[in-house]
Amino acid sequence: MSAPSPGCWAIDLACSRSGVAAPLDTPQFLSPAGAPWLVRYALDPARGRELRARLGSRPWSLWRYRELLPVADFAARVDLGEGGTPLVEWREEARGVSLLLKVEAGNPTGSFKDRGLSLAVNRARELGAPGVELASAGNAALALAAYAAAAGLRCRVALPADTPATVGERCAAYGAEVITSPGTLVDARLRLAQEPRGDWDLSTLREPYRVEGKKTMGLELVEQLGWRYPEWIVYPTGGGTGIVGMHKAFGELERLGLVSGERPRFVAVQMEGCAPIVRAFDAGLSEAPAWESPETRVWGLRVPKALGDFLILNALRQTSGLALAVSEEEVAEVQALAARRRGLLIGPEGAAALAATLRLVERGVIGPGERVVVFQTGHPANYR
Ligand SMILES: *Cc1c(COP(=O)(O)O)cnc(C)c1O
Secondary structure, rough: OOOOOOOOEEEEEEEEEOOOOEOOOOOOOOOOOOEEEEEEEOOHHHHHHHHHHHHHOOOHHHHHHHHHHOOOOOOOEEEEEOOOOOOOEEEHHHOEEEEEEOOOOOOOOEEOOOHHHHHHHHHHHHOOEEEEEEEOOHHHHHHHHHHHHHOOOOOEHHHHHHHHHHHHHHHHHHHOOOEEEEHHHHHHHHHHHOOOOOEEEEOOOOOHHHHHHHHHHHHHHHHHHHOOOOEEEEEEOOHHHHHHHHHHHHHHHHOOOOOOOOOOOOEEEEEEOOOHHHHHHHHOOOOOOOOOOOOOOOHHHOOOOOOHHHHHHHHHHHHOOEEEEOOOOHOOOOOOOHHHHHOOOOHHHHHHHHHHHHHHHHHOOOOOOOOOEEEOOOOOHOOO
């Protein structure tokens, strides 16, 4: 019942640190090495041709890549229409470059967190979870609450007390129990641990399936570009599941023979008030020590310590990528520019990514003719 469906090409789980394997049909959280598990697939170019031939008749949601998504019962899945988001052009005529914004705000709860939590909640239900929970800066809580409601699972979310009130109200509207806690995400997680009830923790990278949902961003953008890589991907980085997931997706597409050539250079963007990945990247470290007192109003990026730090840093270095921090003022300026000049209301995390991109264009690091995909990860109304 809980093994992947026959149409899916998944074979097992592998520890991202030691490579040790585990079966797909049992619940797994962190590996014995304390690292995230990643799903492995059996892939070859013949399967790539098969997949490509089938895509033409499939709707534009993340489920079009079902062979690469390990659910047991595809027909019975919870599906709120996640994924299938557009690339919207942003021209910088003066600089001769054209950026592509991957606009994730149209997802069911207004952010790309829906992709990961769709897969994680579907798998939690299939594997027999009594309920689900996580601590979140906002958007993950909204996504979890919505998918848990649709899956008929009990749901509890813990939010830092200064999270905008609308987040907790919307989670409650989905029927979730909402706990608030002083301090950061780390303190909010402790609150859940203080009152354990045996529900599954679906926090970033603590279970293997959120990455699988997030990787569909990489599958989509390569397909949308005509099975070619862009030169750059600029990503507002908190827990980093998107970078880890897209890097994984590119490996899978290469083994399927669906894309080739240089992988895109990843740019991880963080806030000056909470930039553990940028600091570790600049210092040449392979892991990122926790940021002491995170201070930023860009909630999705207020992540002082990422469990997958070594995977993010690895993806940046393997792709000759970069890591950059931007200021609160730059974010506000770019949000105003996008709204007034381009008719786009963008969220603060996406604005951080765009601000970093414009800086790289200004400095000539990104040049004319290069394709750049800039992630716009969530709708600003989620924080109002
Ligand atoms: C969670 C979140 C991020 C950070 O995403 P990661 O994949 O965890 O790095 C960025 N933007 C928004 C809107 C988010 O909700």
